[in-house]
Amino acid sequence: MIQAETLDLLEWPRLCQHLSTFAATKLGAIAARHLTIPTTLDESLGLLAQTKEVYQLESRLTSGLSFEGISDIGEALERAERQGLLTGEELFAIATTLAGARNLRRVIDNQTDVPVLTELVAELRTYPELEQEVHRCIDERGKVMDRASPKLGEIREQQKQVRDRVYQMLQNILQRQSNAVQEQLITQRSDRFVLPVKAPQKDAIPGIIHDTSMSGATLYVEPHSTVQLNNQLRQLLRREQAEEEAVRQVLTTQVAEVKADLERLLAIATTLDLATARARYSLWLQANPPRFVDRVAGENVTLRNLRHPLLVWQQQHEQGRAVVPIDLMIRPQIRVVAITGPNTGGKTVTLKTLGLAALMAKVGLFIPAREPVEIPWFDQVLTDIGDEQSIEQSLSTFSGHIRRISRILEAMTERSLVLLDEVGAGTDPSEGSALAVALLKYLADQAQLAIATTHFGELKALKYQDDRFENAAVEFDDVSLSPTYRLLWGIPGRSNALTIARRLGLKAEITTQAQQYVGGASEEVNEVIAGLEAQRRQQETKAQEASQLLEQAERLHRQVSQKATALQERERDLQLAQERAVQDAIAQARGEIAQVIRQLQQGPMTAQEAQKATNALNEIAGRRLPSKQKPAPPKPAFRPQVGDRIRIPRLGQTADVLSGPDDDGELTVRFGLMKMTVKLQDVESLDGQKPEIVAKPKPAPEPAPVEVKPAPVIRTSRNTVDIRGSRVADSEATLEAAIREAQSQGTVWIIHGHGTGRLRQGVHEFLKHHPQVERFELAEQAEGGSGVTVAYLK
Structure with a gap:
């Protein structure tokens, strides 16, 4: 009972209605409007896994999962099992449903990273032989086709012949008695072909009158000459109907034999459609998948930029105002959160948003919040939101709240989420405040998490008495006298009644007298809270500036990376172009060399010709080989001089040079009162330059004998x-x-x-x-x- 009340108070049916618009089939829409809330964590994890995998497919496939052809065949299956006769439309719907389910399974089986969906469709039996038989016998209009049975084809051929004879006879009568008929038309009455005859001319065409027009001016007459043929046509029609029923009866029997498998197919298709609706709705919401956390193990509740899904829908489809997101960051030791602030400030919306988020996670929906989305799995979400007055039962607002809270306490477990709006309101403030304190302390002991909104100052002080309590406040703009709908954590809300009254023009003596009744302490508390709010706003501004700087740095990094990549590609292109140019030059040089060799082969082999060929080859080499360039002179390295100040890295000291490096590469330095000799390679300049190490000259080795390579042999006619x-x-x-x-x-x-x-x-x-x-x-x-x-x- 209280669970159903909670769903209504959170407007869960509205969310389900929105979800149903993303379903592709009638059964999927019905299932979305009547979502079943899972009772175990494993069920929720399974639904969430389905949504994640469909979400991947929807992002990967061009048109997503297609449910074309799948329809609600449940009633047809029930009637087939009871030996009822299915219509042609029902049989055709069964065939298209089988085809649609088989296409779904084929698409999923072609994916390698959707194990949950693959396991789901593994039990799918689509009976292609039954589908083919239905398509052989029934067309898309649900009519039995001629090829369904040889007998049916013969009957319809006879019908055509008889109908043609009737038409021919009536056409002849129309031509002979054109003055007696109302118009040149052959029509039907009671499945018999008749002519529209003028009432005064009825004797011109003797026959049976089957109908009369509304005015009585036209009689629909069946001429005596066509009565026998019409009778024959009626008999053929009855035989046709009987044969069609026989065909449909055979198909109905085949359907009844596999009714259980077809019902399972329908259930799997509906499950897939519901998972697809959840994925598409989550994608539309720009939501992210939740992770169920264990608060006992020390994990936080993390819901940043959480948006109310119904308000998002209202903004997108009903031109509502922009949705202000809230942040819910609840430490594991916190069991009760007291939210304070002005009326219409968003306290109740905060409760509903958290309640809907918990339910959405349970049914496998993503949550409209920024990643990471971390929320506990609550076995129940119990709420007391809004007034409950009953004139018939003589219940006041306070009585209605107490009765609902009593039902909540009876149904509550240690894993429940309890949401209470204006706890303790509707009665004497002192007693209501005392009752609210006692109730919240009880919830801190018994429930996993409780969120309560209140105006009582005593509830704000619970945080400083018990570390299981936390304060939060909805922000209020003192300038515009309106709430900002932002949620501030760690500080209580201010009382703004007297401030609002002053700015709305209430006489000063009244507000001053009221301030005296309240006392100066209240004003001091409000000032402290205002200071905390200002400090919070400064921190948020700095955090936003830091975020913008980080985003700018990341953007610059991306730009630099893109430019570096472009330079690397350009360098690679230039290298390829140079290689192609070299290859072209080599090919051209080879062609010129081959031409010289061919000229030698064509004439006699003489020393003069050989010398000409050698000169030609040298010329080609001079033109084609790259000229040698002198290397650039090396950049002079650091060399310490007397009076220079240097660094000795291994000692971590700086020193003055007393004598330059000798032939052995040693120099004398002083740091402080100490003098010492160090190696040249152990020092460096103050700006980090390494010294130049001059190696001792080695004796020149004896020149190796030069190998004289023989000149290349030139091909001639003799060799x-x-x-x-x-x-x-x-x-x-x-x-x-x-x-x-x-x-x-x-x-x-x-x-x-x-x-x-x-x-x-x-x-x-x-x-x-x-x-x-x-x-x-x-x-x-x-x-x-x-x-x-x-x-x-x-």
Whole structure:
């Protein structure tokens, strides 16, 4: 009972109604409007895991999870089990639901990081054979198709033939008796084809009158000549209906046989739709997933920038005013929080916001607060908010509150959240204050957390008597005489009645007299609280400035990182461009060298031609090879001089140089009254420069003998042999002769071509075992590539 009252007081049904608008199916919307509050922590964790995984899919997939085709087939399943006959529309809805569920399972099975959803759809049976059979027999309008049975197709073919004959006969009558009919029209009455005949001309077309127009001017006549055909058509129609029912009966029986699995499918689809609605609603709220904390283990309640979800909806859809977020930071030892402040200052909204946040976390919804969102799991949320007056029961406001609080205390456990609005109000202030103090102390012993709003000053002092109590206040703007709806922690709220009265123009003598009744102590307390509020505002301003500076630094860091990345990419592009330029130059140089070699091969081998070729190669080298640049002179290093002041890092001292470094790299220094000799490498300048270490000259080694490399052999017609088209066995004699002739030049080019490669393999095998061949390799691409082998002779 009290749980239902709490949900109504917190306006939980309104939140569920908002959630239902994000559901994709009718059953999902119904489930959202009637959310079941879990009774165990494991249930809440399971629902929260579903919401998180769907949230990931909604962010990853282009169109999110699709529930297209899934509809409420529950009533159809029940009627099928009771051997009722399903309509074509119901059967088609079952088929589309099976297809929609199978598509859902396929999408989820294709994901690798949604274990909870994967386990949920693992039990899904979609019966594709039943779906295919329904689609074979029933079209999208719910009509039984001709192909459903051969007999049905025959009946409908006969109907078409008879209908065509009736139409033809009636059309002939219309042409012959055009003056007797009201209009050239063939219509139906009681499933029989008739003609609209003018009442005065009824004898012109003798037949059976089936209907009369409202004015009586038109009679709907079935001519005698078509009566027999219409009768035949009626008989065919009844046979068609019977055959359609037989088809639907077969399909209904198949549905009834798997009714349990289809109900399970419907439940899983509804669970998925509800999880999707929770994820989409959370995304719309810009909410974050909660973490359930254990206050007994010393964890805080952390709800920063918490917004009331109903006020967010009102702002977005009903042009409401901006929502002011609140911060709830409750230490683990705090069991009771007393919130004070002026009326309409937001105290009640704070209670409702926390209550809704606790319920949202329990049902698997994200909470509209900034990360991290940390809240305990409460087994019950119990509230006493608003007036409860009953004229019929003669209950005053105070009586109504007491009765509800009594029910709260009866239902409360040690893991409950209790929210009390204006505790102790509605009766004598002194007695009400005493009752409120006793009640809050009882809640501190029995409940996990209690939040109470009050105007009683005695409740503000509980914090200083018991460390389980905390104060909070809703801020009030003295200039505009209006609340800011911000929640301030650690300080009690001020009493603003006399201040507001003065500024609203109440006579000064009245407010002065009232101040005397209250006493000076009250004014002093208000001044102290005002000072605390001002200090809090200064701290918040500084924190905001620090946050802005941090954000600016992070933005500058991102900009520098982006510029560094751009420079690295530019350097890489330049390096690639240089490499391409070098490759192009090498390729061009190779082409010029190949041209020189071809010119040598075309003419006789003479010393003059060889010298020309050498000169051409040197010219190419001079143009293509990069010129050597002298290295930049090294930057002079630090060298201590007499009178310089230096630092000795290993001693942590600074000293004056008395003598410069000698040949052994030692120098004399003084620090304080001490003189000592130190190594040059043990000192540095005051700005951190290391000294230049001059190494002793070593005797010059004897010059190594210079290896004179032989000049490259140039290919000519004398050291080139062409064996293309020869067999391996026949070419060996030719190769032997070519090797003897090229012995003086040391190299022979063998042109064997590409072909199948067998000739090349035979040549390589011959060269491998020849005693005069030192090594061999394929020629460069410009010299023939894999179609030419170069053999180097000993």
